[in-house]
Amino acid sequence: MDDTTLIRRCLAGHTEAYGILVDRYSARIINLAYAMIGDRHDSEDIAQDAFVRAYKGLPKFEKRAKFSSWLYQIALNLCKDYLKAKSRHARSADDEQLAAMDGDPKDQAPRVVLQVELSDKMREAINKLPYLYRESFVLRHLQGLDYSDVATITSVPADTVRVRAYRAREMLRQSLAPNVDTFWREKAAKEKSRAD
């Protein structure tokens, strides 16, 4: 059943139809929020809030627009509000990063440690991107949207989001390059020792 039909059913009082929409978009919205704010628990709260707000706003939803684009806009606005509040309260590093430091890395296989470290560095690097670059990068590469959809969601021309994604990729490449190099060097060394 397509989104428009499900929305029509919700508006006709079949509220269970909304569950299908939540199932359809929950992974995208949680991952969008997680990439934008970097806190797993809070990203789930933001996603939940986004779905509740969208439900409340269904009667006002313009059927010409895509439901997913509208939902992305709601979620991104919540992420912006969250980050503004966070910067006001000057919170320190998120709990998950601290939790990741628990436990003895020696207990884990070297390859796993390297992989975890790389993902962690990636998340850290994304969180350091200027907000507008992060937004375009995440929508384009994590959500897999094309530039015209990113432009609709962010209300800026497609060429602007293209440039923002370009700059985000360059900034990420520069901040992650040492890790990438280390990763490949260690991988090559392992393969060599295996061949020997």
Next chain:
Amino acid sequence: MKKDEKKLIHRALDGDITKSETRRLKRKLETDGHARAEFEQLKKVVKDTEKLRIDVPEDFTKKVLEETKKLKPPPATS
């Protein structure tokens, strides 16, 4: 690396280059180790973004529907 070559690399990452530009980029990457390294690093940045995905909690939809049940059903507009 020239600015237009850098732009070409980024357009290739977006899958937005013509056949002749693909040939031009291929030639560049074959002859310029620095450009090749940058291209590989950028591809890896994009690929590693996938690793940031998290799973949806099992009870997520249930929690949302519990919240929406507390609200009045959205009134029909048509």
